[in-house]
Amino acid sequence: MAYNFIEGSVTAPKGFKAAGIHSGIRKNKTKRDLGLIFCETKCTAAAVYTTNLVQSSPIAITKQNLANGYAQAVIANSGNANTCNADGDIKAQMMCDLAAKALGIDAGDVIVASTGVIGQVMPIEPIAESVDELASILTTEECGASDCAEAIMTTDTVKKEAAVEAVIGGRTVRIGGISKGSGMIHPNMATMLCFVTTDAAISSQMIQKAVKIAADKTFNMISIDGDTSTNDMLSVMASGLAGNPEITSEGEDFDAFAEALTAVCRRLSRMMAKDGEGATKLLVCKVSGAKTEKDAIGVAKSVICSSLLKAAMFGADANWGRVLCAIGYSGCDVDVHKVDVSFASEEGRIDVCKNGAGIDFSEDEAKAVLIRDEIDIIVDLNDGEGKAEAYGCDLTYDYVKINGDYRT
Amino acid sequence: MAYNFIEGSVTAPKGFKAAGIHSGIRKNKTKRDLGLIFCETKCTAAAVYTTNLVQSSPIAITKQNLANGYAQAVIANSGNANTCNADGDIKAQMMCDLAAKALGIDAGDVIVASTGVIGQVMPIEPIAESVDELASILTTEECGASDCAEAIMTTDTVKKEAAVEAVIGGRTVRIGGISKGSGMIHPNMATMLCFVTTDAAISSQMIQKAVKIAADKTFNMISIDGDTSTNDMLSVMASGLAGNPEITSEGEDFDAFAEALTAVCRRLSRMMAKDGEGATKLLVCKVSGAKTEKDAIGVAKSVICSSLLKAAMFGADANWGRVLCAIGYSGCDVDVHKVDVSFASEEGRIDVCKNGAGIDFSEDEAKAVLIRDEIDIIVDLNDGEGKAEAYGCDLTYDYVKINGDYRT
Numbered sequence: 036m037a038y039n040f041i042e043g044s045v046t047a048p049k050g051f052k053a054a055g056i057h058s059g060i061r062k063n064k065t066k067r068d069l070g071l072i073f074c075e076t077k078c079t080a081a082a083v084y085t086t087n088l089v090q091s092s093p094i095a096i097t098k099q100n101l102a103n104g105y106a107q108a109v110i111a112n113s114g115n116a117n118t119c120n121a122d123g124d125i126k127a128q129m130m131c132d133l134a135a136k137a138l139g140i141d142a143g144d145v146i147v148a149s150t151g152v153i154g155q156v157m158p159i160e161p162i163a164e165s166v167d168e169l170a171s172i173l174t175t176e177e178c179g180a181s182d183c184a185e186a187i188m189t190t191d192t193v194k195k196e197a198a199v200e201a202v203i204g205g206r207t208v209r210i211g212g213i214s215k216g217s218g219m220i221h222p223n224m225a226t227m228l229c230f231v232t233t234d235a236a237i238s239s240q241m242i243q244k245a246v247k248i249a250a251d252k253t254f255n256m257i258s259i260d261g262d263t264s265t266n267d268m269l270s271v272m273a274s275g276l277a278g279n280p281e282i283t284s285e286g287e288d289f290d291a292f293a294e295a296l297t298a299v300c301r302r303l304s305r306m307m308a309k310d311g312e313g314a315t316k317l318l319v320c321k322v323s324g325a326k327t328e329k330d331a332i333g334v335a336k337s338v339i340c341s342s343l344l345k346a347a348m349f350g351a352d353a354n355w356g357r358v359l360c361a362i363g364y365s366g367c368d369v370d371v372h373k374v375d376v377s378f379a380s381e382e383g384r385i386d387v388c389k390n391g392a393g394i395d396f397s398e399d400e401a402k403a404v405l406i407r408d409e410i411d412i413i414v415d416l417n418d419g420e421g422k423a424e425a426y427g428c429d430l431t432y433d434y435v436k437i438n439g440d441y442r443t
Numbered sequence: 444m445a446y447n448f449i450e451g452s453v454t455a456p457k458g459f460k461a462a463g464i465h466s467g468i469r470k471n472k473t474k475r476d477l478g479l480i481f482c483e484t485k486c487t488a489a490a491v492y493t494t495n496l497v498q499s500s501p502i503a504i505t506k507q508n509l510a511n512g513y514a515q516a517v518i519a520n521s522g523n524a525n526t527c528n529a530d531g532d533i534k535a536q537m538m539c540d541l542a543a544k545a546l547g548i549d550a551g552d553v554i555v556a557s558t559g560v561i562g563q564v565m566p567i568e569p570i571a572e573s574v575d576e577l578a579s580i581l582t583t584e585e586c587g588a589s590d591c592a593e594a595i596m597t598t599d600t601v602k603k604e605a606a607v608e609a610v611i612g613g614r615t616v617r618i619g620g621i622s623k624g625s626g627m628i629h630p631n632m633a634t635m636l637c638f639v640t641t642d643a644a645i646s647s648q649m650i651q652k653a654v655k656i657a658a659d660k661t662f663n664m665i666s667i668d669g670d671t672s673t674n675d676m677l678s679v680m681a682s683g684l685a686g687n688p689e690i691t692s693e694g695e696d697f698d699a700f701a702e703a704l705t706a707v708c709r710r711l712s713r714m715m716a717k718d719g720e721g722a723t724k725l726l727v728c729k730v731s732g733a734k735t736e737k738d739a740i741g742v743a744k745s746v747i748c749s750s751l752l753k754a755a756m757f758g759a760d761a762n763w764g765r766v767l768c769a770i771g772y773s774g775c776d777v778d779v780h781k782v783d784v785s786f787a788s789e790e791g792r793i794d795v796c797k798n799g800a801g802i803d804f805s806e807d808e809a810k811a812v813l814i815r816d817e818i819d820i821i822v823d824l825n826d827g828e829g830k831a832e833a834y835g836c837d838l839t840y841d842y843v844k845i846n847g848d849y850r851t
Contacts, residue, residue, distance in 0.1 A: 087768060087771040087772045088770075088771040088772070088777060088779050089767050089770065089771030089772075089779045089799075090771075118764065119764060119767055119796070119799060119800050119801060120801070121800045152762075153762075153765070153767065153768060154763060154764040154767070154796070155801065265764075342842075343846050346842070346843050346845075347846060349843060349847045350846075352847065354560075356526065356527055356560065356561025356562040359527050359673075360495060360497055362496075363495040363496040363497030363498075363673060364495045369496060371496050388562070391497075391527060392527050392529045392562070393527060393528070393562035393563065393564075430843055430846075432840045432843050434750075434754070434843070435754050435757060435838055435840050435842070435843065437754075438751050438755060438758070438838075439754050439755065439757045439758030
């Protein structure tokens with residue numbers, strides 16, 4: 036492995052500071068709702084966005100601002116998605132203007148993001164009144180990536196931070212990220228908010244390539260509930276302060292960067308899936324033996340999305356027939372008579388299906404495996420070399436509770 | 444309207460008898476688990492099946508038996524799906540043999556279906572030991588379609604029966620059906636078990652056409668949980684005893700038959716959606732103004748499948764943003780800035796979104812509309828003439844409870 040996980044997140048790379056406060060967008064005063072990430076130097080930057088036709092206003096503004104491949108700050112709020120609002124674009128632009136003024140940078144260098152309820156007018160006053168205070172924290176010891184990670188949480192129950200260190204071009208490079216879930220999450224872009232920083236020197240064009248590679252293997256393989264959000268965004272800013280020779284083309288350095296970025300994204304993805312709305316378990320579907328990688332991806336996603344399987348996993352019920360069923364309707368090229376299925380966790384591994392048919396297994400042993408909080412659903416299609424992993428969670432009473440009356 | 448709803452179901456048309464008993468496939472002795480439908484004369488017949496690559500053994504055998512376009516009986520059980528079993532085809536064939544012997548007909552004229560748990564060996568003894576008793580009931584007054592409708596229920600809470608009467612070719616014709624849900628239900632055939640009988644005279648070829656038309660507008664537009672079952676089947680048997688001139692081509696008579704058949708299927712579909720696992724409400728998404736019918740179908744299905752919207756409806760929460768979101772990721776050709784959304788029920792109608800943006804509405808009035816048990820989600824895309832309806836239900840604690848430990 037060409038990287039090591041380290042403590043921290045977006046402020047681990049050189050040049051970055053971050054903060055998060057309660058501004059008043061949310062009524063609950065104990066919950067931070069406005070976050071800021073700032074780099075002392077202008078960064079190369081790129082992002083990927085939701086594929087939903089309904090897109091938030093912050094996404095529209097961020098796309099404009101990142102068109103030139105540069106950024107220097109992120110402003111992000113929770114409590115309101117600023118989506119489907121007649122004045123949404125104006126408000127998103129105002130957020131950029133306010134952040135730029137407070138930080139003394141150009142408004143065109145600000146990435147803006149919002150998450151929360153769709154279709155309610157975005158209140159700009161709380162941001163206008165607190166952005167200077169937020170910016171001033173960056174120069175104090177209170178400054179912290181964890182506060183920013185908290186500020187973007189909605190129904191998340193834990194903050195999500197990860198960072199790695201890698202040697203690229205003879206220099207130590209760091210990559211760190213924060214993200215939030217945890218409902219309305221489904222493959223096909225980015226499926227949530229995630230902000231990544233790095234001190235690697237890398238061109239905007241190559242960041243864009245690396246972001247796509249990392250997202251396809253991680254965030255695009257998560258499903259919490261099958262709903263693709265309107266606000267999803269994964270952005271990466273690179274300060275270049277690590278001093279490595281700038282990565283401007285594919286090759287060894289680019290591969291090392293993409294691998295390290297993917298590692299950060301994978302760790303955040305697993306955290307997001309495990310913290311899916313109401314979830315009690317992380318589910319990882321590991322598919323091998325597919326005719327093609329595309330078939331492996333299709334099968335892994337289909338299994339991880341099955342409501343019936345998700346409910347069975349909540350009940351620690353080894354109902355492998357639901358795995359077979361989900362493989363069958365995946366639309367992928369599969370010979371169902373060759374399929375093997377096993378379940379595994381820290382407790383061990385249990386085989387439950389061979390050649391598409393059930394085999395004898397101990398229900399007690401299966402229960403012991405499935406009672407754990409990280410479950411692998413292992414599918415071998417025995418029909419080729421294609422592999423893929425998808426990430427999800429169980430379906431629980433609490434998912435229904437959380438989403439039955441989210442707005443009030 | 445060229446038809447009237449009447450009492451009864453599969454025994455309303457001339458020539459048909461039905462029965463259902465507890466045979467012992469299920470442990471619970473108070474629950475019927477084996478049903479029989481028999482016609483005194485050989486029928487023209489056709490069926491549509493699940494599109495899942497993993498298909499039950501009864502489907503394989505029924506396909507063989509219906510290849511010649513004729514059938515005379517249906518045998519169906521609940522409690523075991525006879526799917527993913529090494530000896531499944533043999534057991535399904537044995538079910539046909541047993542029914543044929545008891546009824547004095549050819550085994551090749553039997554439609555066989557099973558529903559229940561996947562991947563557990565099908566016990567044939569309970570059927571062998573009780574099929575004569577079951578057949579003997581057909582000649583007594585205990586004979587009844589309702590018992591048969593009960594025998595195919597799994598997690599269904601109510602029996603599903605419907606029948607209509609129509610004048611076709613100058614004669615009164617009847618069409619009746621029974622069906623069962625209620626989980627693992629998703630568009631793309633047939634999404635459940637449904638057996639329809641009619642005394643209309645109609646060729647096998649034209650039944651096949653009519654079944655496809657009816658299924659596309661009804662059963663293929665239901666989603667309970669996004670899982671397409673391995674056992675789904677919709678079969679139609681026509682005795683011809685109504686004495687109408689045989690329908691052998693398209694035209695007025697065929698259209699009248701297809702319309703009446705669709706009416707039976709639509710009523711059963713609404714009953715199935717309303718009785719979806721754990722459901723407290725029927726949801727009907729009515730889409731109009733789409734560029735094409737295909738776009739309308741895609742939007743209606745996407746909305747009805749959204750877990751987030753389903754949970755919001757359970758909570759009687761007018762979270763229309765989730766409707767917009769689901770329209771946005773439907774993959775259909777939609778101008779999101781033209782979309783209007785309303786909710787309606789017996790209580791009245793409330794507009795919540797115009798031109799893709801929220802409008803002021805009374806939360807109290809919305810609550811009053813949404814607290815009812817049959818909710819219309821009305822979407823006008825204002826962009827063409829395409830229309831479609833999809834059927835679903837809310838997502839509740841009980842869905843999770845039912846599916847968290849289904850096998851035990």
